[in-house]
Amino acid sequence: MASMEHPIFSLSTRPDRRILNYTHNGVEITVVPSVKGLATLFDKDILIYCISQLMAALNAGREVTRHLRLTAHDLLVATNRETSGDGYARLREAFERLAGTRITTNIETGGHEVTTGFGLIESWQIVRATKGGRMVQVAVTLSDWLFRAVLSKSVLTLSRDYFRLRKPLERRVYELARKHCGRQPEWRIGMDVLCKKSGSASPLRVFRKMIRDMIAGDHLPDYHLTEEPGDLLCVTRRDQVVAPGDGPMLKSLTYDKARSLAPGWDIYALEAEWRAMWTRSGRPKLRSADAAFLGWLKKR
Secondary structure (H helix, E strand, O other), X not given: OHHHHOOOOEOOOOOOOOOEEEEEOOEEEEEEOEOOEOOEOOOHXXXXXXXXXXXXXXXXXXXXXXXXXXXXXXXXXXXXXXXOHHHHHHHHHHXXXXXXXXXXXOOOEOOEOOOEXXXXXXXXXXXXXXXXXXXXXXXXXXXXXXXXXXXXXXXXOOOHHHHHOOOHHHHHXXXXXXXXXXXXXXXXXXXXXXXHHHOOOXXXXXXXXXXXXXXXXXXXXXXXXXXXXXXEEEEEEOOOOOOOOOOOOOOHHHHHHHHHHOOOOOHHHHHHHHHHHHHHOOOOXXXXXXXXXXXXXXXX
């Protein structure tokens, strides 16, 4: 949630070697790039995938650590990336930027407010590769700061369509809408504050034009945007956003079956989609929530 609230990732799609400084409501963040540049909002997909795996394990009652082993192909598929040779090469570059970007902040995670410096990931390693050098399995060690946030469940679900957004600013505005509007009917924010919180380097007049283009396109998942007098952006929900745990509970075995039905997919994102469908249909009483979810998943 902290990375949704505050600008930690670069919105640039080119190497960004600026030092970013951000201060808002007592929160201070300094982000320093490596020679490879700052970690981008698209690099964040890797962290979202790692967090998804950890949350799946926590919700199933399994022990978790900062050290994860990932199948590269599953990561690419789950985050809507190409599985070509270029896709694997870009994945490697993303790992390098995530490991090289250093952050100093006093953001509270897991109930602790400590000014600390860290990388988004502590280390990464190609564990297994093909004869051509393409990564098959990767080992990743997350930072203590990020791992504490996971343990305290300071996380929010995202729409799977988030990964289909190709413009960094669209992703950033969706994150802010998900964090601040969430399950409320609406949320308003001034354009100047939105520009600051988005991390955009564009002048306000250019930023305002980009937001108006986004409003005209109107394809942000879950949320609808409108401009209001007073230089305000109003965010309203398209449908009710349903959080995991709100409504029928699923068994641990059901998640295992779901993973076999949809290998490489984020099961918790699919669960959120199913819960939203269940809510739109009037929250009917289910004889078996597990059977209903698996049946929906097979059709999905």
